[in-house]
Amino acid sequence: MTLRLLLAYAVPYRRSLSLAALLMLLDAFAALALPWLAGRFAQELVEGAQATAKIVLIIVALLALQCLLRYASSSLLARTGADILADLRCRIYDHLQSLPLNFYHQRRQGEILALLTYEVTQLAGFISGTLLAVVPTLLTVVGATLLMVRLDMVLAAAVAMLVPVFYVMVKVLGRHLRSIGLQLQAADAMAISIADENLSMLPAIKTFTREAEESIRYATHVENVRLLSAKESVAYAAIEPAVQFVAMTSAVLLIWFASARLGSGHMTPAELVSFLLYAALLTRPVGRLATTYGQALMAQGTLQRLQGVLSEPGEPIFQATHALPAVHGNIEYRNVCFSYPGRPAVLKELNLHVRAGETIAIVGENGAGKSTFAHLLMRLQTPQSGQIFVDGHDISQVSLHSLRGQIGVVPQHVLLFNGTLRDNIAYGRPGADEHAIQAAAQMAQAHDFILGLPQGYDTLIGDEGVRLSGGQRQRVALARALLKNPPILILDEATAMFDPEGERSFVQACRDTFRERTVILITHRPASLALADRVLRLGDGTVHTV
Ligand SMILES: Nc1ncnc2c1ncn2[C@@H]1O[C@H](COP(=O)(O)OP(=O)(O)O)[C@@H](O)[C@H]1O
Numbered sequence: 001m002t003l004r005l006l007l008a009y010a011v012p013y014r015r016s017l018s019l020a021a022l023l024m025l026l027d028a029f030a031a032l033a034l035p036w037l038a039g040r041f042a043q044e045l046v047e048g049a050q051a052t053a054k055i056v057l058i059i060v061a062l063l064a065l066q067c068l069l070r071y072a073s074s075s076l077l078a079r080t081g082a083d084i085l086a087d088l089r090c091r092i093y094d095h096l097q098s099l100p101l102n103f104y105h106q107r108r109q110g111e112i113l114a115l116l117t118y119e120v121t122q123l124a125g126f127i128s129g130t131l132l133a134v135v136p137t138l139l140t141v142v143g144a145t146l147l148m149v150r151l152d153m154v155l156a157a158a159v160a161m162l163v164p165v166f167y168v169m170v171k172v173l174g175r176h177l178r179s180i181g182l183q184l185q186a187a188d189a190m191a192i193s194i195a196d197e198n199l200s201m202l203p204a205i206k207t208f209t210r211e212a213e214e215s216i217r218y219a220t221h222v223e224n225v226r227l228l229s230a231k232e233s234v235a236y237a238a239i240e241p242a243v244q245f246v247a248m249t250s251a252v253l254l255i256w257f258a259s260a261r262l263g264s265g266h267m268t269p270a271e272l273v274s275f276l277l278y279a280a281l282l283t284r285p286v287g288r289l290a291t292t293y294g295q296a297l298m299a300q301g302t303l304q305r306l307q308g309v310l311s312e313p314g315e316p317i318f319q320a321t322h323a324l325p326a327v328h329g330n331i332e333y334r335n336v337c338f339s340y341p342g343r344p345a346v347l348k349e350l351n352l353h354v355r356a357g358e359t360i361a362i363v364g365e366n367g368a369g370k371s372t373f374a375h376l377l378m379r380l381q382t383p384q385s386g387q388i389f390v391d392g393h394d395i396s397q398v399s400l401h402s403l404r405g406q407i408g409v410v411p412q413h414v415l416l417f418n419g420t421l422r423d424n425i426a427y428g429r430p431g432a433d434e435h436a437i438q439a440a441a442q443m444a445q446a447h448d449f450i451l452g453l454p455q456g457y458d459t460l461i462g463d464e465g466v467r468l469s470g471g472q473r474q475r476v477a478l479a480r481a482l483l484k485n486p487p488i489l490i491l492d493e494a495t496a497m498f499d500p501e502g503e504r505s506f507v508q509a510c511r512d513t514f515r516e517r518t519v520i521l522i523t524h525r526p527a528s529l530a531l532a533d534r535v536l537r538l539g540d541g542t543v544h545t546v
């Protein structure tokens with residue numbers, strides 16, 4: 001099951017992966033030929049006391065060939081590994097972007113970040129490194145064993161008796177490695193989560209003087225990571241030598257045993273040399289088996305988590321029965337019921353009709369469900385029952401792009417990105433001309449303060465717009481929504497941080513634009529309420545006329 005998944009990720013790279021596997025196979029063949037040649041070399045030494053130049057040349061040529069093959073396969077693998085990593089990251093990112101907001105409300109962002117960063121790196125490394133090495137390793141093991149059998153049946157049987165010993169070792173050690181590995185992955189993800197969250201709430205940490213506690217909290221998790229990775233390194237450091245020790249000891253015992261075979265004339269010295277070199281050739285792959293097994297189990301864990309994310313259905317952003325045509329802005333909520341998972345109902349049988357071109361104001365207590373009401377119209381959330389229509393089209397039947405493209409929204413929590421004011425305003429309409437941008441800014445009462453900044457519209461506003469005041473951020477978000485010029489406009493407490501003078505100017509400036517579109521104002525501010533044709537109060541999950 002997981003192996004199939006793994007192969008699916010590798011399929012697009014099958015050409016370079018198979019080429020690399022082929023190079024590694026040739027390398028394995030060369031490695032298998034060397035002990036045989038060494039046997040011949042030894043034979044010549046025994047017979048003539050001096051080896052011919054021919055055999056020396058062949059051996060050197062083979063060694064050179066091995067060098068070239070290794071260089072080619074390593075560099076090809078490194079490149080393919082990087083390709084797989086980049087591809088996996090983009091695929092996961094695109095999927096993450098398509099997931100509904102609810103997905104993120106249930107999880108820590110850091111876990112997702114960990115998946116996208118180092119877990120994927122491990123997986124790509126596993127596909128291009130460990131997984132691919134399986135084929136040539138198998139060839140080495142099978143080839144060396146067969147050649148040993150050919151050289152001396154009895155000795156080979158002695159070697160075969162060691163197989164179960166190795167099998168048990170590999171199983172036990174591999175299990176141990178996996179359990180440490182899984183704990184380490186979880187601990188790492190947790191540490192990333194905490195750092196990520198804390199850095200974004202640094203102002204709160206500072207104002208509530210929580211530095212010491214947060215420092216300790218982070219340090220505790222880092223300590224956990226440190227302990228686990230030390231434990232993992234120790235395990236890895238122990239495994240190869242331990243397995244190799246057993247392998248080498250077996251080799252020495254074999255020599256001892258073989259000396260008897262030599263004495264009784266069952267074997268020539270040259271054959272013994274070849275035989276021992278094959279046995280030595282076997283020790284390396286055998287030594288690696290345990291770590292490979294441990295890594296395979298870890299990759300399985302990552303794959304399961306990855307699959308957990310990838311199997312979450314994304315929002316149907318592009319695919320839908322049809323696109324919503326250009327609308328006038330007639331909105332109808334019909335018996336809409338909604339509750340968040342595991343919470344009491346926010347909206348109960350809500351019915352509301354907003355005519356195209358109307359401006360309505362919605363008031364209500366904190367937590368009454370006003371923002372939720374707006375999110376439902378954009379299908380950021382889906383009602384449990386009831387329907388919402390825009391110009392008579394059930395919005396659950398149209399593509400999200402065509403729906404969201406016709407709604408402009410100024411959210412309660414303004415989201416700006418680290419860029420210039422111009423780019424932030426033009427976010428919903430890339431390539432908008434300067435004139436349109438400034439007109440929107442003017443309407444949103446942002447133009448004047450922007451011109452007051454040294455770089456004007458080219459001013460960089462910092463992460464999430466930290467270099468602006470709260471009110472200025474709202475004005476920029478408002479300009480962004482107005483520039484989109486949508487038939488439906490939702491302002492969710494969009495002027496809450498305006499000064500009274502700014503709000504009055506805004507109301508003046510907006511009368512005309514509001515007249516030609518449907519506007520939903522979620523607000524308590526009297527000046528904004530004056531813009532509304534109707535004022536409704538949201539309470540007890542439904543709307544009441546005021
Ligand atoms: N993602 C969420 N998960 C669970 N409950 C939520 C979520 N978002 C909001 N709520 C709850 O839903 C109710 C309505 O929230 P909201 O629509 O934001 O209220 P308003 O905008 O009127 O202040 C609140 O009681 C709030 O606690």
Ligand SMILES: [Mg+2]
Pocket residue numbers: 370371372412492
């Ligand atoms: Mg709200």
